[in-house]
Amino acid sequence: MKNLMNNVDTLLAESLDGFAAAHADIVTLGVDREFVRRKRTKPGKVVLISGGGTGHEPLHAGFVGYGMLDAACPGQIFTSPTPNQMLDAAQAVDGGAGVLFIVKNYSGDRMNFQMASEMLDQENAVVIVNDDVAVEDSTYTTGRRGVAGTVIIEKILGAAAERGDNLAQLLALGNAVNKATASMGVALTSCTVPAAGKPTFQIGMHEMEVGVGIHGEPGRRRVPLASADEIAQELTGAVLKDLALKAGQEVILLVNGFGGTPLLELYLMVNAARAVLEKSGVKVVRFLTGSYVTSLEMAGCSITVTAATPEFLALWDAPVHTAALRWGI
């Protein structure tokens, strides 16, 4: 296990300092690096706050900025941030119109965000993201896990908040986009949490973990390494089955790398997933390809599909200016 770092204990702090320096036009850090916040907030806008364990970069700090999140609270690696971080972030970016917390469905995150929600004086609501169709309940979850679909939900909600939607509208929209979004992933290698110093799981040279979680937690089954077409068929097939899409449905397709897989292979997976979708009569009208919701240096990818309404697409296309996603500005 090898990392570019000085010390396990200061890894997160030093990385946040580098992030804040590199994107000083977009973000600033809260006191004690409790959160990453938008440099300029907009009075009267509902603020969107997300967060979660570190190790999934660019999620979430990479999505703080115009048209997306107002703040992100980073926990230690694969560990939930604390309610205090969320409360301090909410206070710092408050625009007087309420707070929407966007939370990936993991027990620790849910508990802490729920606590923050209850303690917060401002009007607020919580959107739970649970797009992973691989398993019901898992190592860290009751119910389905929240994975790469989070990017799509944060982007669409961010645009809606920017146009002036109120808290109730954003909550309803968030739940609608989450319901229209499904993901499943595959891992070819494990990740290694620096503080643990050994791989999270063992996997053979000719095996893969189908339905893996973004912390390296088990998925549906451990099987021999298959071809890209077979993998695309299984992942996309599971997603299509979950969404029960009709022929002619327009979708957003996200092929997300887990960190250790080259873009060369991710684009090959785009080609393979698109073929499966088109065979089902589903039309891919927007693509996003890259390592957006990662698991440290794990090799593998996930496929996310969002059944898109014209409204979702308009919000997807709206300008965004964050470290990791930028267009129209």
Add this chain to the structure above:
Amino acid sequence: MKNLMNNVDTLLAESLDGFAAAHADIVTLGVDREFVRRKRTKPGKVVLISGGGTGHEPLHAGFVGYGMLDAACPGQIFTSPTPNQMLDAAQAVDGGAGVLFIVKNYSGDRMNFQMASEMLDQENAVVIVNDDVAVEDSTYTTGRRGVAGTVIIEKILGAAAERGDNLAQLLALGNAVNKATASMGVALTSCTVPAAGKPTFQIGMHEMEVGVGIHGEPGRRRVPLASADEIAQELTGAVLKDLALKAGQEVILLVNGFGGTPLLELYLMVNAARAVLEKSGVKVVRFLTGSYVTSLEMAGCSITVTAATPEFLALWDAPVHTAALRWGI
């Protein structure tokens, strides 16, 4: 060695098809996938054409689009494209104002681009990129290698071509930016060329290769794994020594991942490199952080510094719309 692929022989073709589908608003493929070209070209503009072996994605195809390249010619993995690819690309995107080839300094690439340059009927010139300060001459090179600085050169030249610079002006500007740019990298792991099926080089669990090339070729020295601060000191120090910058100099800093290193660590390296630069009185005024010039799944990073004039910065900031770099549009 595990890849998301169907077959070594079709890996590149399938990946290019996925790339073209995902970015159909920006690019189209040439016949037989000889090149990736801008969908819309601009008559009267000098066209910029680059290319090289595959395995460095998003370089070069990811930089085709408004404000950057007009076409990119992909070779097989770590193998130069052919002169025919370059000639066909030049013919396809010709705007009547000449062609500038941007070539990383490797013997195979130089030879083939030189041949294309001589055979081409259109007025043309060649800019050689050789920003890697690690070694003079190497496995595939006479003289210094061209590495991550290529992104900065392609961005600045792309903006200058867009504003209407002529071929002679672009050639002079390209040489000036190349001269003002220096890079050096470090590898923690090897990469594996899929067709070879075994790691390009062997490296111990507690070793690193300082000055590594982007094909995994040897650098300056093999030493015990050091801390991020020590690595940043060595890489940035070598770059600073090469550029011989004066205190007060403004620079662009690119911390580039080789493919297998998480963003978490790259931002930590930003923090460390910035500290070294500031200690030398050099001022980082633009940052770019991410895996832009990769070596398949190799873990490690490079540090690139460009001594920036106000003109370089204005061209850097100009709008760009490519798959991998986008702002202002």
